[in-house]
């Protein structure tokens with residue numbers, strides 16, 4: 237690490253001063269977003285509010301990306317130190333050989349969506365949506381970083397550009413609704429970042445940082461670590477209705493089939509190895525139609541999560557076996573629709589080091605913890621497979637994420653300090669001719685090109701029907717070919 241450069245230090249002081257001046261506005265923005273929680277791909281008001289905040293900083297804002305995403309680019313005004321060497325991206329065939337690489341572009345992201353948590357004190361009374369995952373804090377961090385980085389004196393010292401993006405639908409929920417969006421051609425992927433990668437909205441981004449709100453009480457922040465990946469499954473048991481009192485024997489009970497399957501899933505748990513960090517957590521989204529009718533249409537959603545893509549794939553096969561077991565036992569049909577969830581998070585070590593150094597400066601090393609492994613998932617994992625990416629955590633919260641008691645109790649630790657840490661990190665990357673950002677992108681070895689990623693994600697869409705209709709002798713049950721991508 238080189239010594240602090242006085243010119244870089246001056247830019248940092250200016251960014252911090254700008255954030256301090258607008259502290260009240262940043263907190264107000266967070267609280268406004270908190271009061272109007274919206275679910276993924278429906279974040280209209282949140283997106284409008286975020287776009288207005290960025291426009292107010294003098295940025296040209298694009299909206300409606302992957303339905304609700306927001307994006308604005310701030311160009312640094314200092315010359316780019318340039319590069320004539322061949323970097324890893326060229327070897328991967330993403331840039332024509334012999335050309336100078338473009339100036340580095342760093343994305344600062346926030347996520348627009350809430351979760352469903354009807355018992356939360358700030359829940360929307362109609363939809364039950366609540367910011368129980370703290371994404372309002374993420375948006376405030378992005379907005380706060382934008383305040384610091386768009387300060388004219390700061391932009392004059394930066395090269396390359398900063399891309400601010402508010403991304404839809406990080407929470408992978410309401411699968412039926414999202415399948416419908418897919419069928420209607422409104423999205424292809426069910427999560428915001430995969431969809432934005434597909435749309436090319438990350439083509440002008442070399443590396444990305446998204447600070448998630450704190451995941452545990454206390455003042456400690458972290459540069460973030462690894463996290464699980466997963467596939468999503470939407471499962472439907474088709475039985476036969478019958479009068480539940482008069483002639484239950486004439487029916488085929490889809491709920492009982494689902495219960496056998498859930499028992500089978502639970503019986504599999506002892507086969508999950510600890511190091512794989514497997515999580516399978518199905519819910520029943522429809523258990524029948526009327527209490528006096530034998531259920532003939534029962535629906536479940538689940539994730540199959542694990543630390544590696546391989547462990548996700550292996551566990552997914554086992555779970556499918558369990559779902560088929562329920563159908564076999566009761567004589568129903570089961571339809572299993574797989575969709576790509578998120579990939580495991582692979583934090584970039586260089587970005588992590590720079591961010592950590594800035595965090596330590598702001599809150600002291602005693603208040604910075606290591607990232608470790610998180611068994612939850614984020615679609616920052618998908619980005620981390622195609623570019624250097626970082627998913628740090630803020631602080632200043634109480635309660636349990638996704639639960640009614642989760643809330644921000646310290647706006648400075650939740651919004652302001654992380655915004656400062658992001659601004660300082662971007663300055664480290666883009667000051668001094670953006671040499672550091674160029675070094676980060678040269679050193680990075682993301683496992684996939686963007687085209688490979690899209691192809692891989694597409695390959696995870698899968699529809700399985702069991703038993704196959706010919707075998708079951710069932711007539712007219714649709715179009716049930718394994719590996720069929722149309723649903």
Ligand SMILES: [Zn+2]
Nearest residue numbers: 351369407638
């Ligand atoms: Zn969440």
Ligand SMILES: [Zn+2]
Nearest residue numbers: 369370371448
């Ligand atoms: Zn979250």
